[in-house]
Amino acid sequence: MKAAFRQLFPLPVIAAALALFGPVHAQTWPTKPVRMVASFPPGTPGDVIARLIQPALQAAWKQPVVVDNKPGAGGNIAAGEVAQAKDEHTLLVGPDTVLTINPHLYKKLSFDPRQSLKPVTYFASFNQMLVCNPATGVNTLAKFTQLPSSTTYASGGPGTPSHMAMEMLLAATGTKQTHVPYRGPGPAAQDVLAGHVGCGFIVSSVVLPHVQSNRLLALAVSSKERSVLLPAVPTVAESGYAGFDATFFETLMAPASLPVAVAEKIQRDVRAALTTPAMQARLAEMDLRVEAGTPQESERRSREDFAKWGSIARQTQLQLD
Template sequence: MKPTTTLLLRLSAIAMALAIAPSAFAQAWPTKPVRLVAAFPPGTPGDVIARLIQPALQAAWNQPVVIENKTGAGGNLAAGEVAQTKDEHTLLVGPDTILTINPHLYKKLSFNLRTSLKPVTYFASFNQTLACNPSAGITSLAKFVQLPSTRLYASGGAGTPSHMAMEMLLATTGTKLIHVPYKGPGPAAQDVMGGHVDCGFIVSSIVLPHVQSGRLRAIAVSGKERSGLLPEVPTIAESGNPGFDATFFETLMAPSSLPVATVEKIQRDVRAALQAPTVKARLAEMDLRVEGYSTQDAQRRSQEDFAKWGTVAQRTQLQLD
């Protein structure tokens, strides 16, 4: 055989090996226990989802799946640990706001959220509900936008989905209200019920029992689709603000260095785990709509929402570090 022919055959074999390598690695992954680092406390939506699908993932991966809660700084503590890890078996669980809102609000982090992490999939979507104290006399979005600028609105905290959704609504309607941040959606709901503030965007699962008891009035929901828990309540878009969409997502994220083939394998296995009827039923009780986005769709949506929330953050001139 001629030397040239031999060289070509060797180069061809190397090229084939390189092409097969990512796929082979994905099939081999995981080679040890997988850590899911949850950015918020036990019992919060992302943590609940992780624990619901944990048994199915352990069966699919033939490895233990360990869930660890690392809370603080709006999810940035957990994000930092995963973003800076060299371990390809460590993933991040938390709301999409870690990648779409936090980069606009936290400018002094030692790492770049957008370039260090990437979405693997969106587990599920959820809404905020615009809820008001019944005595405020607000029965529709049209009446809400007529509130004078001296009135107050509650949120679950500065930079949270409830805050940012409200600021986007105020911007699109030209309404001006005074923001009162609370330490979580529960305290915010309590003060709306107590009449200390008129209204607030509050996650639908917390609002539901108070709407049913008559202590709160649900005006509209923030996302493109109505809430499964409050199907009679229209969306903001249906209420006279076309195109309004403040949908949020519980998300699985990975270090940006994780190979594409591995990311796609994880996405497929997670999507399959989310389809279990018991998982869907439990999430529906929490007003979480199962999604299971493809990796490409999750990354596209993340980029779109990053730009959208950047506009809102610029309007509020909010910085949290």
């Protein structure tokens, strides 16, 4: 039977048909509503971006686009749901840590993030801002490194960008502090504001208004470049720790089975939505830098950061299950 099939349809013909199927399939996608599962609570950068571009994507795709928040476990709850959906119309929104950090920290997951998910595009890059309550008297990174090892710090949750940026900083400075995780960067910032925890390395878009109103002191930013919104705040690298770079990316991910041609279509439509002057200005107000690279570019950066954060996880002996 197989031999007869091959005689009727030689391998080159079959290959050509399969190659043609991808682009044709991409032209008809989506055929039903698209669900974007956000791995962190409402108001976090990825959630905000998804909701901002939602109208443009609905217009481009001629289908409803629903943003559904499923926070918890450092993004693993949402990631597991999307990974197991095996559905071209179910996408994942969240920080790249789902692919670059979580596989190092969570060894007992029911799914392999890097095998079952893939990045479609990076929405935008973002950094963490090291902030302290003014009552601490800590207004420079040098003073922060002199705090006793009994000091606690706030983060948006285990394995989140704020947690990992701080652990990377503590390793770089040779200091120790105790981690106090919260359910998202918003609650973490609120407890630093209230003085329940002295400091935190928290996503800049959340703490920015509090720094601008002088309710929090900004010591440093985690990325290689200063924030355009707070140019007086140095980077960690400029503060004496050359090479320090904890840049993160809000990312659109999909089940690994998503056809390449469909992923490329999604990326083009997302890029068109993100790169309008109005949208870029809106995201810049939140200290977010538009990226919107191709699936191939996103996968390459994901591999590089997976290796980098694996080194940090081993150095700090971090494991969360």
